[in-house]
Amino acid sequence: MRAAVQRQYGGPGVLETTGLADPRPDRAHAVIEVRAAALNWHDVLVRRGQYGSPLPHVPGADGAGVDSETGAEVVVLPSLRWGDEESAPGPDWEILGDRRHGTYAEKVRVPRDCVFPKPAALTWAQAAALPLVGLTTYRALFARGRLRAGESLLVLGAGGGVATMAVSLAAAAGAHVAVTSSSDAKIAGAAELGALGGVRYDRQGWVEAAVAMSPGRRGFDVVLDPVGSWADALAAVRTGGRLVVLGASRGESVTLAVRPFYFGQYDLLGTTMGSARDFEGLLRLRAEREVPPPVIDRVFPLERAAAAHEYLESGRGFGKIVLSAEAEGNA
Template sequence: MKALRLDGIHQPLVLQQVPTPTPGPNQVLIQLKAAALNHRDVWIQRGQYAGLRFPCILGSDGAGVISELGEGVDEALLHQAVLINPGQHWGENPRAQSKTFTILGLPEQGTFAEYIAVPVSQVCPLPAHLSFEQAAVLPLGGATAYRAIFTRAKLQAGERVLITGIGGGVALLGMQMAIASGAEVWVTSSSPAKLARAQQLGARGGVNYKEEKWVDDLLNQAGGAFDVIVDSAAGAGFNTLLDVAAPGGRLVFYGATQGNIPEVVARKIFWKQLSVLGSTMGTEQDFADMVRLVEEKQLVPIIDEVFPLAEGENAMRRMDNGEQFGKLVLRIDV
């Protein structure tokens, strides 16, 4: 089969012929139709990820058709269109993943390939209203957004939500889910164009966080502070998020692209009775609940651009530049 292989740090993805995997017991072989990129793929390429192992096939998100069954798998699943849950071995504790938890694309073979073998427990039927490309957007970002907003922050209808850094896959999926669930959502970005796009998709408003008075402008727009704040940056801006949190608010972090928080003004947390929560990926139940929400609300994920598999390196560079609004997808033709 053809696959995009990464042979080392700072090396380009190269389309190569590699052995087609064989499904083991309780596994299925999926003929992939589409795969989506995540920042995780770029970080691995840069060498900024734990457990690096080369050569490797990147890609955590994928959708396709079951083409072969391993021993013990129901024959009725053959030729079914499916979505892949990239998280494996979460463990028995729903509050945090186990030490054996892994994500497709390292150390296991990823989805930037024509075929992939995965446990049958990690696939679910493709949402009927979505194309393969649209569905491939969901797995990693969708599970991450759902767990952060609903499992961790326990968002309720009518609450005021702030989602920072709109334009990335997790932020956009989170915005769509929160709006569909009856929340009032505001966003931030350094790009006026991304702010405008978000409002076209249902955000109540948004501000450019590089402007001097963005906090005042945001609070004026929203008519008050925020019950839930969803952020992937952390860094020096943490205390500003405390300023825009409502008493009893919940702040959820699923990343730290701006690095560690240099200093915390603790009194802002305890005096306002705030909850500061960490979140990453999701349980099997989070994934199932996310897919169910997408189906019930007929949500359609936002795609920035679709590339053929052979142009995967170009897609990686677009993601690295941070220009995208929505997910970058690879179309896989076998």
């Protein structure tokens, strides 16, 4: 089979397409013939060596394809061995593409309990883009953030996969959604997904402008921070509201004033990925509500995995970037 393999850690150029032996199914594992694999920022960190993945390595957490034994069209749950506690993953938890070969290949071997039916209405690219970002966002909004119909949500950053998924899911669930971005075009794109509007975070006073968009100008019930801007994010939360944090692309550390935090009765919630139960909740929400399909920005052929990573790191995209194992893509 063909696969995008890295033999060292580094920039996008370390990804090279080469031939590998086909994986084989067994009693505990299925082999999926991959039709499409979606990129995530997590893949960039794997490529750079942050997770110490064994080399040579095939990255990729997200994939959709055909079960090689049954012929069923499926999606892959990238959250492996979550454990028995829903509150947090157990010690054996891992993400597909960390320690074992991932989805940047024509075939991938995964635990059988991580194989779910592909939503029929989705294309291969859309289906591949759903699991990691959909699961992560569903857990952040509903399992951790306890977002309910009628509440207000501010999503920091309008263009990434988490942000576009958050707008789609929250709006479908009946929440009032606003976003931040450095691009008017991305704010407009979020509005097409169900957001009421947004503010430019690259302009002075953006927190005050965002709060002015919240019901009664009192701040948002929930603020979703996938970038690590806690101090600004917390300033947009209403008294007694919730800040949900699931990323650190803009900052690895923050300083918060303690007294205003506890006097404000805030909840600070960390989250990542999710369980099979969360994934079932995501699929159920999609089946019961009118949720737009994942936004696909560009599709690259598997052979151009390095170019796809360069594009992901450029920050120019709106929505998900996908590798196709069956076509030349539109890059």
